Amino acid sequence: QVQLVESGGGLVQAGGSLRLSCAASGSIFSINAVGWYRQAPGKQRELVAAITSGGSTNYADSVKGRFTISRDNAKNTVYLQMNSLKPEDTAVYYCNADLYGGKSSWGQGTQVTVSS
Numbered sequence: 001q002v003q004l005v006e007s008g009g010g011l012v013q014a015g016g017s018l019r020l021s022c023a024a025s026g027s028i029f030s031i032n033a034v035g036w037y038r039q040a041p042g043k044q045r046e047l048v049a050a051i052t053s054g055g056s057t058n059y060a061d062s063v064k065g066r067f068t069i070s071r072d073n074a075k076n077t078v079y080l081q082m083n084s085l086k087p088e089d090t091a092v093y094y095c096n097a098d099l100y101g102g103k104s105s106w107g108q109g110t111q112v113t114v115s116s
Contacts, residue, residue, distance in 0.1 A: 002026045002105040004095045009110030012085055016114070020080040022095030022107060033098040034078045036069060038091035038112075045094070049080060063089075085114045 008020040022034065035050035049059045049069040057069050068081040078095065095107040 002028065002031060002097045002099060004097055004105055004107035006093065006095045006107040006110040009093060009112045011113045011115065014085060014087055014114055014116050016085050017081070017083045018085065018112060020082065020093055020095075020110060020112075022078045022080075024076045024078070024097060027099075028076055030099045030101070031097045032100050034071070035096045035098065036078075036080045037094045037096055038089075039094070039109075040088075040091040043091075048093070051078060082112070085112075087114045087116045090114050 003025045005023045006020060008018060010018060012018055024031065031053065033050055033052040036048045037045050038048050039045040047060060048063055049057065049067055051057045051069045051071055059067060066084045071078045090113050092109040092111050094109045097105045
């Protein structure tokens, strides 16, 4: 099993920045990829960014050039640096670990609110 704990959310003005953290514990070796998802009220959860165990990254078109996903293997932590935030980035952000064997784990989520 893998446990994920997100942190770093909060309230920020449009144009500002936040850095989200996703700390993993447990069977770290079973993680194939880690993704950040978000869910706004009344909308479906969507993938924002992901990073594989090999270091490959991908981003939603809506955040390309503004968000950066990275990891610190020594700390078992994945980060999401969010710059030039917009009100439409407001959502609950979730960390997800895609595990070898087809299972996945989710964090509890962290609220990001961007005021205009």
